[in-house]
Amino acid sequence: MTLASAQSRPQPSAGVTIAAELAFDGIRHDYHGQFTVDGVSLHAEPGELLCLLGPSGSGKTTLLRLAAGLELPREGRILLNGQEMSGPGVFVPPERRGVGMMFQDFALFPHMSVFENVRFGLNALSEAESKKEAMAALERVGLAQYAEQYPHALSGGEQQRVALARALAPRPSVLLMDEPFSGLDSRLKDTVRDETLAILRETRATALMVTHDAEEAMRMADRIALLNEGRLVQIGTAEDLYYRPVDLFAAAFFSELNVFHATVSDGRVSTPLGNFGAGDARNGARVAVAIRLPSVEVREDEGDIPARIVFRRFLGVVEQLGLAIPGTEQVVQSRIRAGLLKSGLREVMLCVNDRDIMVFESG
Numbered sequence: 001m002t003l004a005s006a007q008s009r010p011q012p013s014a015g016v017t018i019a020a021e022l023a024f025d026g027i028r029h030d031y032h033g034q035f036t037v038d039g040v041s042l043h044a045e046p047g048e049l050l051c052l053l054g055p056s057g058s059g060k061t062t063l064l065r066l067a068a069g070l071e072l073p074r075e076g077r078i079l080l081n082g083q084e085m086s087g088p089g090v091f092v093p094p095e096r097r098g099v100g101m102m103f104q105d106f107a108l109f110p111h112m113s114v115f116e117n118v119r120f121g122l123n124a125l126s127e128a129e130s131k132k133e134a135m136a137a138l139e140r141v142g143l144a145q146y147a148e149q150y151p152h153a154l155s156g157g158e159q160q161r162v163a164l165a166r167a168l169a170p171r172p173s174v175l176l177m178d179e180p181f182s183g184l185d186s187r188l189k190d191t192v193r194d195e196t197l198a199i200l201r202e203t204r205a206t207a208l209m210v211t212h213d214a215e216e217a218m219r220m221a222d223r224i225a226l227l228n229e230g231r232l233v234q235i236g237t238a239e240d241l242y243y244r245p246v247d248l249f250a251a252a253f254f255s256e257l258n259v260f261h262a263t264v265s266d267g268r269v270s271t272p273l274g275n276f277g278a279g280d281a282r283n284g285a286r287v288a289v290a291i292r293l294p295s296v297e298v299r300e301d302e303g304d305i306p307a308r309i310v311f312r313r314f315l316g317v318v319e320q321l322g323l324a325i326p327g328t329e330q331v332v333q334s335r336i337r338a339g340l341l342k343s344g345l346r347e348v349m350l351c352v353n354d355r356d357i358m359v360f361e362s363g
């Protein structure tokens with residue numbers, strides 16, 4: 001449905017980018033009765049790069065499509081700078097939202113030149129102005145010299161930059177990006193990510209980016225919204241999510257962990273790797289005790305717990321170890337600096353750095 005109030009909104013100007021606040025308020029959305037987004041409220045600040053992070057099927061792309069106006073939410077509202085785009089009785093169509101989109105496969109038109117691809121979204125401008133803006137967008141991504149080429153003649157990284165130029169050319173107040181680097185060779189990814197970040201900073205558009213890669217989110221985002229099964233688990237900076245995860249799911253999304261199950265007694269938990277403070281967990285509560293791999297220190301001859309090495313995997317700078325310890329069948333894992341232990345060594349001693357223990361009530 002399209003209300004008169006929505007219809008009368010001005011067409012977004014292709015003049016200057018004015019970063020907008022994008023808010024999801026109590027959004028629920030289903031496909032055939034199956035809720036894929038279930039009560040999500042969050043917002044991206046003007047000029048912020050917010051990453052939607054989560055495993056496959058957690059509802060990230062659905063949120064992006066809802067923000068773009070490609071889907072109408074079943075419940076809740078979507079607001080741009082406080083103005084309702086979708087909500088009960090309101091639906092502003094995609095072309096009137098001032099939102100740019102960039103997809104996983106770049107979606108460039110193969111039969112159009114790079115220049116025509118970038119000019120495509122500028123039909124609200126005069127011919128002369130659209131040409132000027134398209135060229136300016138190509139210059140911004142450093143590809144002006146490829147203007148007359150066709151997309152197939154460009155490398156993956158260059159095509160990504162054309163897609164970015166096309167999405168940014170109409171100067172959207174919000175840029176929506178769905179896994180924008182997943183089609184790129186892993187060696188190219190780092191450079192293209194850095195370039196994209198620099199361009200986004202320069203244009204100062206608000207950006208919402210979907211990824212399932214925690215490291216990519218940490219590398220790029222001002223803040224990260226972690227989703228699972230259509231719900232928001234936690235939102236915050238990379239440091240917030242890494243150091244202060246709200247639950248075991250959030251902790252495990254950012255680090256490999258050793259996890260032991262225990263019951264809190266006198267404010268402490270007992271695990272095969274030692275006895276630790278239980279933090280805020282209540283006495284008698286069943287908890288998961290999570291210990292990051294680098295917190296299990298492995299030494300040749302001094303430590304608290306004897307262990308036998310059951311596997312060693314060389315990973316370059318670091319080495320991952322599997323360790324058998326008394327009191328559990330579970331193989332404990334550790335990550336140490338490569339070369340720290342002699343080759344052929346079997347019997348070692350472990351120390352656990354208890355600053356890094358995370359205790360979560362199992363519910």
Ligand SMILES: Nc1ncnc2c1ncn2[C@@H]1O[C@H](COP(=O)(O)OP(=O)(O)OP(=O)(O)O)[C@@H](O)[C@H]1O
Binds near residue numbers: 057
């Ligand atoms: N058009 C559709 N029709 C039916 N079900 C859909 C449709 N689009 C998405 N879904 C379902 O909604 C759920 C969430 O999908 P969504 O694409 O939002 O997740 P995602 O977190 O982006 O996952 P991925 O990382 O795999 O793309 C999935 O279970 C998916 O199968």
